Structures are given as C-alpha cells and as structure tokens.
Amino acid sequence: MFSLKLFLKLLLLTTNILLVFSDKSVSRRRPKTILILADGIRYDYLNDANLTGFGRMAQNGVRAKYVQPIFPANSYPNWYTIVTGLYGESHGMVQNYMYDPKEKDLFLMSPHPNASHPHWWNGAEPVWINAEKHGLKTGVYWWDGCQVKIRGKEPTHCLGYQSYWTWANPNEDTTNALFEILDNFEADDWHFGLVYYEAIDAMGHAFGSESKERVEAVQEFDKILTTLQDEIEKRNLQNEVNIVVVSDHGMIEIDENKNTRMINIETIVNVDDVEVMLDRGTTAFIIPKANKEAKVSFTHGHHGYDPYDVKEMRTIMYARGPGFKKNYTSGPLMMTDHYNYLCYILGIDPKPNNGTWNNVKDFTSDSGAKVAHLISFSNNSSLRLEIPIALILFSIVILGLKR
Numbered sequence: 001m002f003s004l005k006l007f008l009k010l011l012l013l014t015t016n017i018l019l020v021f022s023d024k025s026v027s028r029r030r031p032k033t034i035l036i037l038a039d040g041i042r043y044d045y046l047n048d049a050n051l052t053g054f055g056r057m058a059q060n061g062v063r064a065k066y067v068q069p070i071f072p073a074n075s076y077p078n079w080y081t082i083v084t085g086l087y088g089e090s091h092g093m094v095q096n097y098m099y100d101p102k103e104k105d106l107f108l109m110s111p112h113p114n115a116s117h118p119h120w121w122n123g124a125e126p127v128w129i130n131a132e133k134h135g136l137k138t139g140v141y142w143w144d145g146c147q148v149k150i151r152g153k154e155p156t157h158c159l160g161y162q163s164y165w166t167w168a169n170p171n172e173d174t175t176n177a178l179f180e181i182l183d184n185f186e187a188d189d190w191h192f193g194l195v196y197y198e199a200i201d202a203m204g205h206a207f208g209s210e211s212k213e214r215v216e217a218v219q220e221f222d223k224i225l226t227t228l229q230d231e232i233e234k235r236n237l238q239n240e241v242n243i244v245v246v247s248d249h250g251m252i253e254i255d256e257n258k259n260t261r262m263i264n265i266e267t268i269v270n271v272d273d274v275e276v277m278l279d280r281g282t283t284a285f286i287i288p289k290a291n292k293e294a295k296v297s298f299t300h301g302h303h304g305y306d307p308y309d310v311k312e313m314r315t316i317m318y319a320r321g322p323g324f325k326k327n328y329t330s331g332p333l334m335m336t337d338h339y340n341y342l343c344y345i346l347g348i349d350p351k352p353n354n355g356t357w358n359n360v361k362d363f364t365s366d367s368g369a370k371v372a373h374l375i376s377f378s379n380n381s382s383l384r385l386e387i388p389i390a391l392i393l394f395s396i397v398i399l400g401l402k403r
C-alpha cells in the first residue's frame with residue numbers, strides 16, 4: 001500500500017514540521033498576506049531620496065531589480081497577469097478597451113458597468129478566487145474584478161473600484177483599509193488582503209513622470225508603507241504578516257521631439273471602413289466594417305511602448321514578512337512571475353501559469369513559507385489520514401530495527 005517513495009516523502013514532511021515549529025521566529029498561526037497594487041510606479045522612481053518606507057521593506061525583505069510588464073504595458077492586461085500568472089492571450093484581458101464579437105459586448109474600464117460582465121473575467125481564475133476555494137477568506141479593496149462572480153465565486157469582502165479623481169481622501173481611506181485587513185488578520189479570520197492604489201499613476205498621467213506632483217504622490221505612498229509597517233510591529237504581527245507591493249507598468253514622458261512619434265490613424269485607415277475604434281495612444285483596436293477586414297487589418301500600429309523595447313515601462317516589486325528572505329535583491333522578474341510566489345506564501349496550489357519558479361524561488365524563506373504549506377497540508381483531509389498512518393508505520397520500522 002505504501003511505496004518507499006511515499007514513506008520517504010512523509011518522513012521529510014515530518015522532519016520539516018519539526019524544523020519549522022522549532023523556529024521561534026515563525027508564528028504558529030497560518031501566515032497572512034497583504035498584496036498592494038500601486039499603479040504606474042516606474043522602476044527608477046524609487047531612486048528618489050528619503051523613501052524610508054520602501055527602504056525599510058527592502059532591508060527587511062526582498063525586491064526585484066525590476067519587473068517586466070506583459071505587452072501591452074497597460075493596466076487591465078497586467079493587473080490580471082499579476083493575479084493569474086498568465087499572459088494576456090491566456091487570461092483574456094488583452095487591453096483596457098475590448099470588443100467581444102461573440103458576446104457583442106464592449107469592455108470599457110470600471111466604473112463602466114460593462115467591466116463587471118463575468119465573461120471578460122472567466123478566462124482565468126485570479127488568486128483571490130483560488131484562495132477562497134482553498135478556504136482562505138479574502139478582503140479586496142478597490143481592485144477591479146472583486147465585484148465580479150468569477151467562475152462562480154466572489155471574495156469574502158469586496159469594495160469595488162473607485163475613481164481617483166472623484167475620491168475625497170484616498171490616502172486616509174487606504175490606510176484605514178490596511179488597518180481593517182490587520183483587524184481581520186488578528187482575529188485569524190481573513191488570510192489574504194488586496195488593495196489597489198491609483199494616485200501615482202494618476203499624477204504621472206496628469207502632470208508627467210518627472211513632475212513634482214508625481215514625486216509627491218510616491219512620497220505619500222511611501223508614508224502609507226511606513227504607517228503599515230509601524231502598525232504591524234505595534235500589533236506584534238511581523239512574524240505572521242507578509243506585505244507584497246507590486247505595480248503594473250512604468251510611465252514615459254511624452255516628448256514629440258525626442259521619444260514619441262505621432263501617427264494620425266486617418267492617414268493609414270479609411271475611417272469609412274471602421275465600425276468601432278477603441279483606445280488611442282500606444283495601441284488601438286480597430287473593428288472593421290463587414291467585408292473590410294483585409295483592408296484594415298495591417299494597421300495595428302504597435303510602435304514603441306512595447307515593454308520589451310522601452311525600459312520606461314519597467315516597474316517594481318517589494319516584499320517582506322515571514323515568507324520572504326531579508327535584504328535580498330533578485331534579478332529582473334516578468335509580470336507573470338508574481339503568481340507563483342503569492343500562491344507559495346499563501347500555501348495554496350497554483351493553477352497552470354506562465355511564470356518561472358526559478359525566477360522567484362530564492363525570494364522565499366525556508367521557514368515562513370513552509371509553515372503556510374504545512375498548515376494547508378494538515379488541513380487537507382486526505383493527508384489528515386496519511387500523517388498518523390505514516391507515524392505509526394514509522395514507529396513500527398524503528399521498533400523493527402531495534403530488535
């Protein structure tokens with residue numbers, strides 16, 4: 001019934017449990033994770049002076065040299081890649097604006113109601129749904145998609161997307177959301193919290209990546225990170241709570257004389273052949289009128305802004321907590337790489353994805369991340385039976401050897 005391989009595996013598991021639970025720096029409660037998506041942080045913004053919140057994250061945790069977005073370096077495609085580990089063609093969120101001819105539906109960004117139609121999201125399963133399916137309660141704040149029943153499930157708590165421009169106190173509300181997550185962590189109720197933060201992207205668009213307003217927005221976010229780390233220490237949760245800060249893409253200053261070439265779409269496409277044109281800027285989707293497909297199809301202009309060419313599209317990743325090493329900087333990551341370490345520190349099985357485990361395996365600390373796995377193992381009904389059986393067999397073998 002039991003092969004030698006299974007026996008050795010269980011022996012290893014037992015040793016791991018003993019090792020992990022003798023490590024005093026690790027909480028015995030299941031570790032929890034806060035994932036913050038701060039939109040539009042270019043990888044080199046954090047070279048600004050005095051960003052002590054990020055500095056403290058780096059000293060006590062890990063960071064990537066930079067993170068390479070998927071193409072196109074826009075919000076929705078990269079948001080869904082962060083939480084699924086999949087490229088756009090696999091998760092289905094290929095742009096901020098889309099048209100689905102099968103459903104005859106336009107995807108327009110939240111708060112537009114079309115963004116909440118489940119068929120846009122059902123191409124993949126975001127990590128908050130995977131976590132809920134593993135029995136982990138999840139609270140999501142302003143991260144678009146949390147309001148959608150994806151593959152039949154919703155997170156325990158969701159506060160839907162809120163536009164930055166009509167929001168009175170985004171910084172105060174973000175801090176309060178983080179504290180609310182900590183309250184639920186302390187009660188050992190929720191195990192995962194996700195927070196979306198838009199200010200840096202909004203200022204980068206409105207005033208430019210080099211503007212004073214953008215610099216100040218990074219400083220404000222850095223203060224939130226300081227407050228969060230102070231609060232975690234005040235509540236003595238530093239060995240129980242992971243903080244992960246990621247972003248979706250960078251930003252480039254528009255300068256027609258230097259780095260930008262304007263293309264007037266009307267010079268290449270006859271507007272009479274176009275049924276719908278979605279988006280503008282770096283990429284545009286054109287839906288040709290019936291029978292005009294061949295005429296229009298060559299005009300998908302993807303000039304510049306391809307993240308593989310334009311380094312200004314690169315972004316950041318910082319993390320600290322029991323699941324991560326301290327003071328460690330990795331090489332570059334791909335946006336598809338976040339998903340695997342998120343699942344690892346949450347202790348859940350990742351879905352098939354496009355991430356490379358080798359890119360992130362050195363982030364994780366041996367003890368903290370293993371705890372999540374072992375606790376989820378011990379919560380697994382099939383193993384609940386196997387562990388005692390293995391221990392009994394193990395004793396029989398030891399007794400047998402003694403004779």
Ligand SMILES: *[C@@H]1O[C@H](CO)[C@@H](O)[C@H](O)[C@H]1NC(C)=O
Binds near residue numbers: 049050
């Ligand atoms: C950083 O802090 C120092 C000391 O408080 C101050 O002199 C300097 O102007 C600050 N730099 C920036 C960019 O805020």
Ligand SMILES: *[C@@H]1O[C@H](CO)[C@@H](O)[C@H](O)[C@H]1NC(C)=O
Binds near residue numbers: 104114
């Ligand atoms: C999506 O939005 C567009 C534009 O507002 C609208 O015409 C269309 O009917 C919407 N799709 C559905 C399925 O409601």
Ligand SMILES: *[C@@H]1O[C@H](CO)[C@@H](O)[C@H](O)[C@H]1NC(C)=O
Binds near residue numbers: 030376379
């Ligand atoms: C264990 O699994 C059950 C459902 O199978 C779930 O309700 C519970 O929250 C899980 N506990 C932990 C700590 O994972």
Ligand SMILES: *[C@@H]1O[C@H](CO)[C@@H](O)[C@H](O)[C@H]1NC(C)=O
Binds near residue numbers: 059327
């Ligand atoms: C962090 O690592 C760097 C280089 O790897 C080292 O110079 C520095 O002393 C370390 N800092 C701490 C606080 O351990």
Ligand SMILES: *[C@@H]1O[C@H](CO)[C@@H](O)[C@H](O)[C@H]1NC(C)=O
Binds near residue numbers: 354
């Ligand atoms: C990405 O992962 C999915 C799921 O495993 C797979 O179907 C797809 O082929 C992968 N894409 C690439 C480019 O490897």
Ligand SMILES: *[C@@H]1O[C@H](CO)[C@@H](O)[C@H](O)[C@H]1NC(C)=O
Binds near residue numbers: 349377
């Ligand atoms: C429980 O363990 C089985 C066998 O190892 C595995 O296939 C399954 O994914 C696990 N379930 C959970 C919820 O971890």
